Amino acid sequence: MLMCSTFCSSIPHHLNLASMMIMKRFSAPISSYVSPRAQAITEPPSRVGFLGIGIMGSPMAHNLLKAGIDLTVWNRTKSKCDPLISLGAKYKPSPEEVAASCDVTFAMLADPQSALDVACGKHGAVNGIGPGKGYVDVSTVDGDTSKLISERIKSTGALFLEAPVSGSKKPAEDGQLIFLTAGDKNLYDTVGSLLDIMGKSKFYLGNVGNGAAMKLVVNMIMGSMMASFSEGLLLSEKVGLDPDVLVQVVSQGAISAPMYSTKGPSMIQSLYPTAFPLKHQQKDLRLALGLAESVSQPTPIAAAANELYKVAKSHGLSDQDFSAVIEALKSKFQHSETK
Numbered sequence: 001m002l003m004c005s006t007f008c009s010s011i012p013h014h015l016n017l018a019s020m021m022i023m024k025r026f027s028a029p030i031s032s033y034v035s036p037r038a039q040a041i042t043e044p045p046s047r048v049g050f051l052g053i054g055i056m057g058s059p060m061a062h063n064l065l066k067a068g069i070d071l072t073v074w075n076r077t078k079s080k081c082d083p084l085i086s087l088g089a090k091y092k093p094s095p096e097e098v099a100a101s102c103d104v105t106f107a108m109l110a111d112p113q114s115a116l117d118v119a120c121g122k123h124g125a126v127n128g129i130g131p132g133k134g135y136v137d138v139s140t141v142d143g144d145t146s147k148l149i150s151e152r153i154k155s156t157g158a159l160f161l162e163a164p165v166s167g168s169k170k171p172a173e174d175g176q177l178i179f180l181t182a183g184d185k186n187l188y189d190t191v192g193s194l195l196d197i198m199g200k201s202k203f204y205l206g207n208v209g210n211g212a213a214m215k216l217v218v219n220m221i222m223g224s225m226m227a228s229f230s231e232g233l234l235l236s237e238k239v240g241l242d243p244d245v246l247v248q249v250v251s252q253g254a255i256s257a258p259m260y261s262t263k264g265p266s267m268i269q270s271l272y273p274t275a276f277p278l279k280h281q282q283k284d285l286r287l288a289l290g291l292a293e294s295v296s297q298p299t300p301i302a303a304a305a306n307e308l309y310k311v312a313k314s315h316g317l318s319d320q321d322f323s324a325v326i327e328a329l330k331s332k333f334q335h336s337e338t339k
């Protein structure tokens with residue numbers, strides 16, 4: 001039996017205030033839990049649920065549907081489910097009902113709070129899930145949040161896998177994501193064929209929290225790279241160079257990255273069609289800085305980049321692509337910051 005005392009003693013000592021508030025919000029019912037023994041899933045899942053039909057969730061769910069999977073979807077804003085429903089997906093009006101009607105349920109939510117709400121809140125998945133079922137959270141969250149969701153899911157006897165993804169909108173559309181998984185190995189093995197439909201590779205990293213950590217480290221690097229690239233583009237222009245040529249030079253050398261060659265040309269035109277929303281990149285930097293703080297690892301570059309994304313957010317760029325961080329370096333914003 002998973003009693004509150006057992007649960008509470010497993011809370012990592014470095015939880016920040018936000019995590020503590022989240023824990024408080026969801027901790028009350030835990031004392032009444034009777035935890036059934038987690039039951040291995042032996043059959044490949046035939047009924048699959050998908051919660052969170054946003055920029056990423058939509059193409060991921062679409063690929064499952066195209067592969068002939070019996071799919072049930074839910075999204076807070078129901079209208080985003082409509083294109084999938086018209087292609088044959090079923091719809092349930094709550095995460096609880098999706099989890100109750102499916103063998104395995106995937107969740108692709110914005111941030112730690114929404115991932116917790118959908119998994120553990122009123123009519124959350126935890127109320128419909130149970131032995132013989134699985135929950136796979138592919139959202140980008142911090143390890144503490146993921147562990148909390150895992151505890152709650154597993155207390156019902158279901159299995160849990162965290163599986164955040166590397167790769168953006170286009171790789172999601174092309175089934176080319178990279179899954180960074182951790183948690184129940186049995187569930188990893190069972191959903192392997194589903195991950196292969198949505199992705200090109202998958203890593204199993206052990207205990208819950210390791211997938212989240214890997215994802216945050218990768219996105220911390222990416223956020224700093226984009227900030228640095230932005231500085232380079234603007235500097236090249238100011239000293240009279242052609243930034244388009246800079247993109248070509250960069251693309252042929254040691255620092256070549258697909259991100260620079262795909263996003264550089266539109267950044268030069270001050271266009272930021274959203275693939276990865278800037279607000280999510282800033283969230284990931286914030287969470288990565290929390291991770292670094294928990295182990296006293298200095299991350300001054302990421303901390304500086306985070307400040308830049310915060311400036312961009314304060315200028316209304318949250319829902320633009322994260323490459324819009326370059327705007328925060330333009331003189332109009334620099335002046336308004338110092339006024």
Ligand SMILES: NC(=O)C1=CN([C@@H]2O[C@H](COP(=O)(O)OP(=O)(O)OC[C@H]3O[C@@H](n4cnc5c(N)ncnc54)[C@H](OP(=O)(O)O)[C@@H]3O)[C@@H](O)[C@H]2O)C=CC1
Pocket residue numbers: 051052053054055056057075076077078080108109110111113114117118138139140141165166167168169275276277280281
């Ligand atoms: N876009 C990208 O390139 C990548 C994103 N990610 C990560 O994937 C996750 C999703 O990103 P993305 O699809 O781009 O983001 P979107 O903002 O497009 O989608 C966010 C999803 O979360 C839902 N949501 C937000 N708040 C709540 C809430 N309080 N309760 C219930 N549902 C909520 C939204 O519902 P609604 O439609 O109602 O708003 C939507 O379905 C994030 O964690 C992000 O960091 C990972 C890799 C790449």
Ligand SMILES: O=CCCC(=O)O
Pocket residue numbers: 140165166167168219276
């Ligand atoms: O979390 C978003 C990652 C975007 C990418 O890997 O291109």
